[in-house]
Amino acid sequence: MGKLDGKVVLITGCSTGLGKQQAIRLAEEGASLAICARNEEKLHVTKEICEERGAEVLAMQVDIMDYDRLVAFVEATAETFGRIDVLVNNAHTITVPAPFLDKTIEDLDLEMRSSVYAYWHLMQLCFPHMREREGAGTSIINFASEAGVMGDSLYAPYAASKEAVRGLSRVVAREWGQYNIRVNTLCPNGMTDSISGGIDWMPKETREHIEHMFVNNPFGRVGDPYVDVAPVTVFLASDDSRWITGQNIHADGGSLINA
Known part of the structure; x- marks a missing residue:
């Protein structure tokens, strides 16, 4: 038996990277999946892998910055599976890392719309399908970032949007x-394929800064999205996390250690 047998998980941003690896892991644990992304071709690859792992999968091409598409996605999920047990707000469009003085309000707007606004919408849209479930109830997992907690250089729009996600999540949890x-x-x-492939063209100083962020932990190695991060998502999605809410959890190999 899987840890998520009988559960329906709606997760965004599953064409590549962390979203793809999480979807695969969730499928292996018995979940039925509603997955979305902007790249329909790559999303279909994820769908096929998850189906090979035994999951029933609904895949839809969705830009999470398009409210009408979010409505259609949630409605299709509820119609297909009859319920939503877990919402994983994973997708986020990140702008090119650069010093704060080089960033624009358009950069901030893009990152806010692709994270906190989209997460806001999806939580409200999923609420009627998740409320007042017996037993362990239902779970919402919103992705934040150490970049916001620590204030990492070059990531002003990203940090601002991810800290907004954390504040919003605490209120909704309460x-x-x-x-x-x-x-x-x-x-x-965790170093995903989308990250490793996306930094090759960056200036040497920026690339080295980013690479250092991924090994700056007590283990001195890069985290693996499937092995190191996705199991934490599985835990938060499962009934084992029934007494945990309003918390921020770091699956980062100890990059940030605090009380």
């Missing part, structure tokens, strides 16, 4: 506990 919905944030650290 308000929705009465409906047996738990809400937590997850700060991951």
Whole structure:
């Protein structure tokens, strides 16, 4: 038996990277999946892999900055599976890392719309399908970032948007506990294919700064999205996390250690 047998998980940003690896891991644990991304061709590859792992999968081409597409995605999920047990807000469009003085308000707007605004919409849209479930209830997992917690250089729009996600999540966790919905944030650290392929063209100084961020931990190695991060998502999605809400969890190999 899998840890997520019988659960329906809606997860965004599954064409590549962390979202893809999480979807695969969730499928292996018995979840039925509703996955989305902008790149339909790559999303279909993820769908096929998850189906090979035994999952029933609904895949839709969705830009999470398009509210109408979010509505259609949630409605299709509810119609297909009859329920939503877990919402994983993973997708985020990140702008090119650069010093704060070089960033624009357009950069900030893009990152806010692709994270906190989209997460806001999806939580509200999924609420009617998640509320007042018996037993362990339902789970919302919103992805935040150590870049916001620590204030990493070159990441002003990203840090600002991810800290907004954390603040929003704490409020919703407090308000929705009465409906047996738990809400937590997850700060991951894992080198995905989309990250490794996306930094090759950057200036040497910027590339070295980013690469250092991924090995700056007590283990001195890069985290693996499937092996190191996705199991934490599985835990937060499972009934084992029934007494955890309003928390920020770092799956980062100890990049950030605090009390």
